[in-house]
Amino acid sequence: MERSLRGRVAVIGVGETEYYKHGQSPDPEFKLALKAIIAACEDAGISPKQVDGFASYSNDRSDPSRLAAALGIDDLRFANMQWGGGGGGGSGAIGNAAAAIATGMADCVIVFRALAQGQFGRFGQGPRRNVIAGDTAHTVPYGLMSAAQMFAMKVQRFMHDHGVEQPALRAISLASYHHAQNNPRAVMHGRPLTEEKYDNSRWIVEPFHLFDCCLENDGAAAMVLVSAERAAEVGHKPCYLLGAVSGSHHRAGASVHNAPDYATSAFKTVAPRLYDMAGVGPGDVDVLQSYENFTGGVLMSIVEHGFCEPDGCNEFFVKDNLVAPEGKLPTNTSGGNLAECYMHGLGLNIEAVRQVRGASTSQVPEVDVSMVISGPMVTPVSCCIFGSEATL
């Protein structure tokens, strides 16, 4: 039997809460999770009581047993957490859910992520204590303590090695903000970005300006996955999973910035496995959602997924190439983590499904192959490809 997820599982429903600036959700995190799950089930046309599994990532705090109790689910069969921080597990959690369905461990699995930073504290802040021990004792006392600071070091080296210039990063941010202006759900809807505004924005940590950095938001997102057979009985245009993989390269997790291959999005070994499972190549991808923790991560991800040569970034990364509907590689068509909402990237997976359904606010014509790259520069990372019925 072929060991692949290709075409065996489909997304039949997606749901999101309203997206808020960090700390501004009127609801606590667990209630946000419930709202997104119920919305996804409504979209799928099923009762939440038919759900029998949950998969999440990044140490989500909404425990599956508590969710199952709150939703009155009779028979919880799958409760799964993808290890690793940041958004590296977004597509990995989808892969885990799909694997459970494909192997008969569960029938109807919710993939979700919920965040209420007002309730639980913000990401981009350093630790407030007198002493620090372990791996971070070798970085924090030198003022290296936020995600931006962790990843700027990698991006700086990549830009040095390949002569990448600042406008290449800027183009990624401009594309996300461009798409957010079409998307009324986006936190940055109505707040367009220009080259001048980007250039004049303050440095966070070189080479990242303010607009190279993701938002921090409150909200929740969820999707419903079932077998391809069951999906065929549902009303929506089905969105099939063609592949989902995760992992990272040799000693990617070596501490104190010691990964031997350092200046990388961590997808060099992962991306080929995705294409192999999905049975497509970069030339087949109609639209891309590429996780923007920071624009430099998007740039390296796109290179490592074979869309652009490392030494060709200055030519490839121009706004016109990245915007829907006519760009060479329409990217982050909802506004993404920079301008729609930072829901640890699950919103990107939802946008990828919308593109297959033909329901994006920046729709690319005739999308058959819709790809998501989750959480570059962490470990493990993950990525997935969705496809229309025509791809099966």
Place this chain on the structure above:
Amino acid sequence: MSYLNPGLPKPVPAPDGLDAPFWEAAAEGVLKLQRCNACGRWQWGPEWICHHCLSDDVTFEAVAPEGRIYSYERVWHPVHPALKEQGPYLIVLVEFPDHDNVRIVGNLLGDPEQEVTIGAPVRAVFEHHPDDEPPHTLIHWTTASD
């Protein structure tokens, strides 16, 4: 004198003792990195076993406090209250070409707005804080030759 304004968390050895020899050596003005006695490989951060040959016969060995800049970043936005009045500062990732290219993190002394060259040779400058609670030492870097 300290490079960064005081108030950041101070480094202490891990409770399990893994990196204690590094910090003890730093307090004496010596840079030690981890090496495998079985196969001779260097590795950093410290691990309980050698990632190459899997021996648990790993030790900490003094190295010349000289390396070269592998990457760097100039930080502008403070993410800790102690750095609110700091202004920009430089963090360097220093590699040791003679020791299997392992790397450590420190600050680059001098003008925070200086031009930084990847590949430039640097040497260590130990910043001791014997009177702090707890006492600790930070290892910084300079491009100056003396």
